[in-house]
Amino acid sequence: MSQPVFRTRDLTKVYVTGAIEVHALRGVDFEADAGEFVVLLGPSGSGKSTFLNIIGGLDRATSGEAWFTDHELSRFNDRELTLYRRDHVGFVFQFYNLVPSLTARENVALVTEIARNPMRPEEALAIVGLQDRMDHFPAQLSGGEQQRVAIARAIAKRPQVLLCDEPTGALDSKTGVLVLEALTQVNEQLGATTLIITHNVAIQDIAHRVVHFGNGRIVSSNIVAERKPASAISW
């Protein structure tokens, strides 16, 4: 079998604020294969976002190893991390983080302009079903639509990995399903390894695998026996 896309060994993260040390991660061992769709669950403060940020190249581990294919992320300097994010990682966040002064199309173009082998912005927006709203500014779009623009922006570079931190956190069930449909579709079409953090247990049914975080560690990792399409779930 091919080598895993992500592999971490004994990953720890300690935040030091004054005299207080917060152990956000206490030795995480994780692997994800190419094209795998993984849902990360766990109580608030269990270290999910910290983990995602480290493997996404936004943050650095305190100790341990984090590998992306055959690159060790902890050896990357700032510039290399930036290039890693630019070329390989697509991010989707709870609060969309769109640029308000750019239209949907332009927000996507922002990424395609700097990516190596991007699709056209229109194409990316079509994948998430927004071909008709391309020239609207974020302020003129609903939360779900904004989140789909964010997904289009994340996938337009044809990323190897798609990292989503509570992508449906701010959305209602119906809109959330639309967003999840877009994500599963992208995962299938592009074969991007997809990691989704969520507090919504219902979402685990659409994954290949569910990973539970607790107190800075992975407490369980289960293959989903019966995978459902996104349209089949609700909350």
Added chain:
Amino acid sequence: MSALHVKLLRDLVRLWPQALAIAFVLAAGAATLILGIGAYQSLSETRAAYYERNRFADVFADLTRAPRIVEDEIARIPGVSSVETRIAKIALLDLPAVAEPASAMFVSIPELHEQKLNLLYMRSGRLPLPGDENEVVVSEPFAKANHFSIGSTFEAILNGRKRTLRIAGTALSPEFIYSLGPYGLIPDDRRYGIVWMREKALAAAYDLTGAFSSVTVKLTRGASEAEAIERLDGILARYGGLGAHGRRDQTSHAFLDAELQQLKAMSRILPPVFLLVAAFLVNMTLSRLILLEREQIGLLKALGYSGLAVGWHYLEFALAIACVGTAIGIGAGTWLGFGMTKLYATFYHFPFLVFRTDPAIYVIAAGVTLAAAAAGAVRAVRDVVALPPAVAMSPPAPAVYRRLLPEAFYAFIAIPQSLVMVTRHLMRWPIRTVSSILGIALAVSVLVGSLWAFGSTEFMIDVTYNRAERQNATISFVRERSMPAFYDALSLPGVLTAEPYRSVPVRIHHGPVERRIAISGKPANADLSRVLGAELKPVRMPETGIALSDALAKILKAQVGDMVEVEILERDRRRAVLPVTGIIEGYLGLNAYMSLPALNRLMREGAVISGVNLLYDTARQGDLFKRLKATPVANFIALQRTTLQNFRDTLQENLLVMITVYVSLGVIIAFGVVYNFARISLSEQGRELASLRVLGFHKSEVSAILLSELAVLTIAAQPLGWAIGHLFAWAMVQGFNSELYRVPLVVERSVYAWASLIVFAAALVSALIVRRRIDRLDLIEVLKTRE
């Protein structure tokens, strides 16, 4: 302290770099105001006090010779409170350590009684002993420049006879605060001084025993100067009076007036610029602060604070900054003002200094500074007062962005999205963008409006000394001489060419206006001392009639073809009417020109000259100077190149100080505007910029977005800044121009270039400071929070 005051303090501490940048701009406004008005007041008060204490005369007249009893007649003129008659003559000196010929104004002091007017302020030694023929008091700057001490001796040619004089003391006089020799541009203390001698000795030297050649008069308060001058002229006409004049035509007084006028002009232009920019900055910063604190404002109102109380809180923020600015400004203004007044005092040789710290100046400075800050705050504060709490608590309506160009356009040209962000963000806040551009433009304009003066001075020098007065020496005879004197001058060692000239003092009238001037008679084909016509091209002297300098023509409201009346102040004091046949360009003084033969015909004299202009071979100047120093026929020898060198040296001394001051002022504005704009822009776009970093933009690419916003502003501001700067230069020229000299409005291209360069540098530095913040943006933080 109330909770709101604690918040105010924390806000100020948190926003300290922005607050300080604004405070500095306000401080510059307050400082230039205090500096300008303070220096002006100090200087004019000092002069007034000096005049008062040392009884500076009101009316002055020179004449050929009048018996002493005429003094009584003058004293009887209504309005005259005291009269002092004396002997005043310019004579050549032979100074041991000075290679060039030097001169001095010899002024007599009463033999036995005390001086009544223009009292000497003794600086060292004592007055000459009565009856002593060789003791003198010399002006202090002259003594210093020549390293003379009590007991030093030097030689002078008094009335054609060489005398050795011994220094008994040094002194200053209100009459010679600015001691400018004939044809001088700036005082040359080494080559021109004032020498006071006892009356008997000086009278003996000039065969004026029992007579006088100069009179000064003090008027009673409220007496008419014009009337006194007329009566005095009437009396002195019989004695070869050269026309009495008031303080306005007294060299030292007039130059000080011109200087004071310049100070006033400066203090009218600079402070308003700073206050205007500061008001912009306050508005910009406060508006942003209020937008960020909408919810807090709503909360405060919901808690029961009145709209006015919350509004006052934000106004206090502006006023607190203004207070800091005022404090810095008053400190800096007082210190600089004191320094500047001292500089003036040493340059002008005041014996003492009245540094006026009129409390009113400080009140005014503080008042306008606070007012500027309040004016800047008013719009933002009004919004706060009007904001209903319910609206305030909900997040603000998202900013509406617009496309600048139709959709099709974007498809055609590939504009990077980052550039689209820049333009849309700038267009989103048009008022802020425009006022920032204006602010930066004002920084440029302050520089253009001050740095131009150097090039302009060079231009004036070039016109005066390279195009018009091309001689390198002017010999001025003791009295008119006939043509052989000219040929004598021509045969002096090293002389290459020479031209005679004649100078006749007149009073010129046209309509109700009159001025006391000298008509210069020049040969029609003059090639050394030329006259310049339109476009500063040399023109041939009209054979008949009189040519007026442009400045004089303007004052007299005379044009070519008009008839002007001249009242000759020599000999038979005839009046004659002459047609104006030309207008001459030039920057120094009020001048009138005639062809030499025409002037002599007017005087009803043959070929008579007052002096000679020379061009000599500088390689042989040693021999020439040796001869000139001993010539009995001259009383003054102007050396144009030395004068110029002297002028340049003085300019150079002040150049560094002046440039430092102006550049600092320009930099304060540029820095203040760019820094504040950048910080506000960063506070608005920080989240977006961090998001871009997450998406894989490099630090340099992200900061490029903000920096290109600043670059757009700075570049857009340049042409506007040049235009406003040119306007400032123009306004200053209007303020600087006096009857003594005019300043040409020449703004060289290099001035624009330097102004822009300095502002770019200041903008770059503030941009780099903000860039450090962009580099340190917390990527993860923005992902956790909603905007």
